[in-house]
Amino acid sequence: MTLAQTQPLVPVLTANWGQERSWKLDSYVAQGGYAALRQALGRTPADVMAEVKDAQLRGRGGAGFPTGLKWSFVPQDNPNPKYLVVNGDESEPGTCKDIPLLMASPHTLVEGVIISSYAIGAHTAFIYIRGEVLHPIRRVRQAVEEAYAAGYLGSDILGSGFDLDVIVHAGAGAYICGEETALLNSLEGRRGQPRLRPPFPAVAGLYASPTVINNVESIASVPSIIARGKDWFTAMGTEKSKGFTIYSLSGHVAHPGQYEAPLGLTMARLLELAGGVRAGHQLKFFTPGGSSTPILTAEHLDTALDYEGLAQVGTMLGTKAMQVFDETTSVVRTTLRWVEFYKHESCGKCTPCREGTWWLVQLLHKLEAGQGQDGDVDKLLSVCDSITGKTFCTLAEGAVACVTSAVRHFRSEFEIGYTTPAWEHLPYAASALFPIESEGGRA
Amino acid sequence: MSDAQTEPKAAPDGQNTPDGPITDQTLAELRQLADRYPEPRSALLPMLHLIQSVEGRVSSRGVEVCADLLGLTAAQVAGVATFYTMYKRRPAGRHHIGVCTTALCAVMGGDEVLRAVQDKLGLEPEQTTADGLFSLERLECNAACDFAPVMMVDWEFMDNMTPAQAEALLDDLAADRPVQSTRGATITSWRQAERVLAGFSDGLADEGPSAGPSSLRGVELARQSGWTADAFQPPPSAATASAEPAPTSQGASK
Numbered sequence: 001m002t003l004a005q006t007q008p009l010v011p012v013l014t015a016n017w018g019q020e021r022s023w024k025l026d027s028y029v030a031q032g033g034y035a036a037l038r039q040a041l042g043r044t045p046a047d048v049m050a051e052v053k054d055a056q057l058r059g060r061g062g063a064g065f066p067t068g069l070k071w072s073f074v075p076q077d078n079p080n081p082k083y084l085v086v087n088g089d090e091s092e093p094g095t096c097k098d099i100p101l102l103m104a105s106p107h108t109l110v111e112g113v114i115i116s117s118y119a120i121g122a123h124t125a126f127i128y129i130r131g132e133v134l135h136p137i138r139r140v141r142q143a144v145e146e147a148y149a150a151g152y153l154g155s156d157i158l159g160s161g162f163d164l165d166v167i168v169h170a171g172a173g174a175y176i177c178g179e180e181t182a183l184l185n186s187l188e189g190r191r192g193q194p195r196l197r198p199p200f201p202a203v204a205g206l207y208a209s210p211t212v213i214n215n216v217e218s219i220a221s222v223p224s225i226i227a228r229g230k231d232w233f234t235a236m237g238t239e240k241s242k243g244f245t246i247y248s249l250s251g252h253v254a255h256p257g258q259y260e261a262p263l264g265l266t267m268a269r270l271l272e273l274a275g276g277v278r279a280g281h282q283l284k285f286f287t288p289g290g291s292s293t294p295i296l297t298a299e300h301l302d303t304a305l306d307y308e309g310l311a312q313v314g315t316m317l318g319t320k321a322m323q324v325f326d327e328t329t330s331v332v333r334t335t336l337r338w339v340e341f342y343k344h345e346s347c348g349k350c351t352p353c354r355e356g357t358w359w360l361v362q363l364l365h366k367l368e369a370g371q372g373q374d375g376d377v378d379k380l381l382s383v384c385d386s387i388t389g390k391t392f393c394t395l396a397e398g399a400v401a402c403v404t405s406a407v408r409h410f411r412s413e414f415e416i417g418y419t420t421p422a423w424e425h426l427p428y429a430a431s432a433l434f435p436i437e438s439e440g441g442r443a
Numbered sequence: 444m445s446d447a448q449t450e451p452k453a454a455p456d457g458q459n460t461p462d463g464p465i466t467d468q469t470l471a472e473l474r475q476l477a478d479r480y481p482e483p484r485s486a487l488l489p490m491l492h493l494i495q496s497v498e499g500r501v502s503s504r505g506v507e508v509c510a511d512l513l514g515l516t517a518a519q520v521a522g523v524a525t526f527y528t529m530y531k532r533r534p535a536g537r538h539h540i541g542v543c544t545t546a547l548c549a550v551m552g553g554d555e556v557l558r559a560v561q562d563k564l565g566l567e568p569e570q571t572t573a574d575g576l577f578s579l580e581r582l583e584c585n586a587a588c589d590f591a592p593v594m595m596v597d598w599e600f601m602d603n604m605t606p607a608q609a610e611a612l613l614d615d616l617a618a619d620r621p622v623q624s625t626r627g628a629t630i631t632s633w634r635q636a637e638r639v640l641a642g643f644s645d646g647l648a649d650e651g652p653s654a655g656p657s658s659l660r661g662v663e664l665a666r667q668s669g670w671t672a673d674a675f676q677p678p679p680s681a682a683t684a685s686a687e688p689a690p691t692s693q694g695a696s697k
Contacts, residue, residue, distance in 0.1 A: 003674055003675060007670045009664060009671065010671065011662040014661060014662045015574065017655065018654065018662055021653065022653040023653060064473045070685040086510075089599075091583075091584060092584070093547065100655070103653070104653045104658065126597055131488075131529050132541070132585055132595065132598050134598040134599050134627065134640065135626065135651060138639060138647060138648040139648050141644065141648070142644075170641075170642075172529040173527045174528065174531075175584075188484060189523065191523055207482055222589035226595035228676070231677055232672075235675040236672070237675075244672060249589065251551070256589040256591075257589050257659050257661055258659075258660065258661050259661035259664075260661055273664060323551065323588060334549075337544075337546035337549050337550075337566060337612075341546070354636035381511075392562050409585075413577045413596050419628065431550045431551070431591070432551060432555060433591075433605075434555075
């Protein structure tokens with residue numbers, strides 16, 4: 001038995017979530033909080049950066065880019081101020097890990113922000129949180145105030161000579177702001193539309209100054225790496241996917257929730273921990289990392305849920321958001337809803353995305369209603385082909401991925417839409433968690 | 444944007460803003476927000492949240508006030524205000540109700556919750572009741588998928604909703620009975636929520652639980668089973684070793 005088998009779950013970031021008033025400074029300090037900050041401030045910034053780099057922490061917000069490497073791209077000889085921006089715009093369908101962290105343990109993030117800012121030489125940091133989550137924003141704001149009062153923020157932090165100000169910024173409803181350059185535009189008070197790269201944010205980001213943008217979970221992982229060391233961190237995970245992460249299970253499982261585990265466990269094991277698919281039902285398909293990652297089916301249950309394992313089966317770890325759907329679910333319906341999401345959230349900058357997602361919705365609406373025409377499935381794929389690779393950012397790639405992967409696995413179900421409404425083929429009431437009297441399509 | 448050109452500049456927005464126009468205190472608070480950032484324009488999103496909290500929407504007057512304070516054109520500010528879904532150009536209700544109908548919530552019953560809310564209020568999404576009590580929005584994913592189907596009231600979580608629970612909730616809100624978010628504070632109003640989002644505390648951060656039951660599922664299971672990340676602590680010799688993986692990692696590697 002390996003450690004990963006005997007310790008399938010390893011609460012680190014989630015460890016204190018159930019503690020009494022876990023969001024308060026005194027509770028966090030009582031659990032050993034801010035000890036890592038003291039350690040970090042006793043080391044050089046370069047040393048702190050090296051520790052994170054050697055821990056091989058990879059971005060937890062979707063792309064999986066090595067965090068320490070991203071930090072090292074910041075030109076330290078650039079005369080402009082350096083900025084750290086935390087991406088808390090969690091909006092990818094299925095993704096629900098950062099918001100509970102912000103609510104239950106905002107100090108984990110704040111401590112990570114201070115250590116990370118110290119490493120890259122930033123004296124101003126921003127925590128950008130999507131606007132539609134009032135209570136987590138309250139908790140983070142309060143945590144920042146508590147940290148100032150305790151001397152963890154402000155000038156000459158803990159007598160180290162290091163200064164840092166943190167600004168908590170609420171968004172205003174736009175999935176696209178999770179894309180890092182769109183987030184920067186939003187933070188500058190503009191429409192959240194992506195920028196062309198290069199220049200990359202590390203060189204010219206916020207206010208055209210060197211900027212590091214990291215996901216909430218990535219930054220929150222930093223204090224544990226500093227406190228317990230890279231060897232502890234790299235002892236978890238797989239060859240190229242080191243450490244632990246929060247997997248989010250939702251949908252038709254017995255116990256949906258947050259499961260923090262070493263990277264690389266299988267979906268079969270994760271499902272087992274979640275009590276399996278809801279009683280009396282079987283798995284039909286799941287997303288491995290949010291709706292933007294191509295869906296998988298039962299044949300992929302033994303795939304390692306890490307960056308490489310999922311790439312090998314043509315999908316991505318993404319945000320590690322496993323949305324599980326059982327055999328009652330119409331894949332035509334879910335695909336339509338996802339594509340409606342992308343259509344709604346397209347920022348409109350790139351024509352293939354703005355117009356293409358609109359056309360995908362038209363076609364999928366017809367297929368859902370059983371009014372498709374022979375050849376519509378090929379037309380769907382053709383529209384996808386007109387979108388992919390032709391846009392500034394990856395929003396459109398997500399829209400395309402959920403369509404093409406669904407058609408790949410369930411083509412015949414889309415073709416049924418030439419003659420039969422999806423809600424007749426697979427009555428929607430069977431998928432809901434509570435009894436539904438009437439049936440039929442959406443009102 | 445067309446009304447930005449036709450409405451008189453200084454006029455309040457009449458009956459659409461029963462709580463009155465933007466006051467000197469509002470202006471002072473808007474300036475305060477601009478001062479929080481290295482570049483004042485960064486405050487535009489919070490400023491628009493604050494405008495909504497006093498106007499009940501973002502009016503053309505609100506757009507112009509922000510533009511004046513930041514040295515922008517009204518068109519630049521309107522371009523931002525119309526980009527983000529949380530900014531309402533038409534008056535929102537005292538309570539703003541959102542029901543998620545993105546794929547997972549829809550499948551789990553979100554469509555039925557939305558239908559129940561629509562029937563109860565006699566509203567389509569993006570509309571406000573005649574008495575100004577409720578406005579309704581069909582939400583895209585609100586990052587609470589492990590609590591599906593999800594509903595939001597004034598941007599507070601209402602987890603694991605059913606149509607019956609949603610109807611009862613609306614009754615309570617209409618009767619001004621206290622309503623507690625399942626993972627948040629006592630419901631106040633959409634305007635107060637917008638004020639908090641802008642950056643002004645309402646002192647409610649300590650209300651509510653640390654986390655919901657689903658958020659704690661993994662950590663509880665680990666506690667009951669005695670699973671811990673401490674098990675991965677490398678032996679003392681490894682801590683000072685080079686980049687060589689700790690012995691324990693070999694088992695975890697494939």
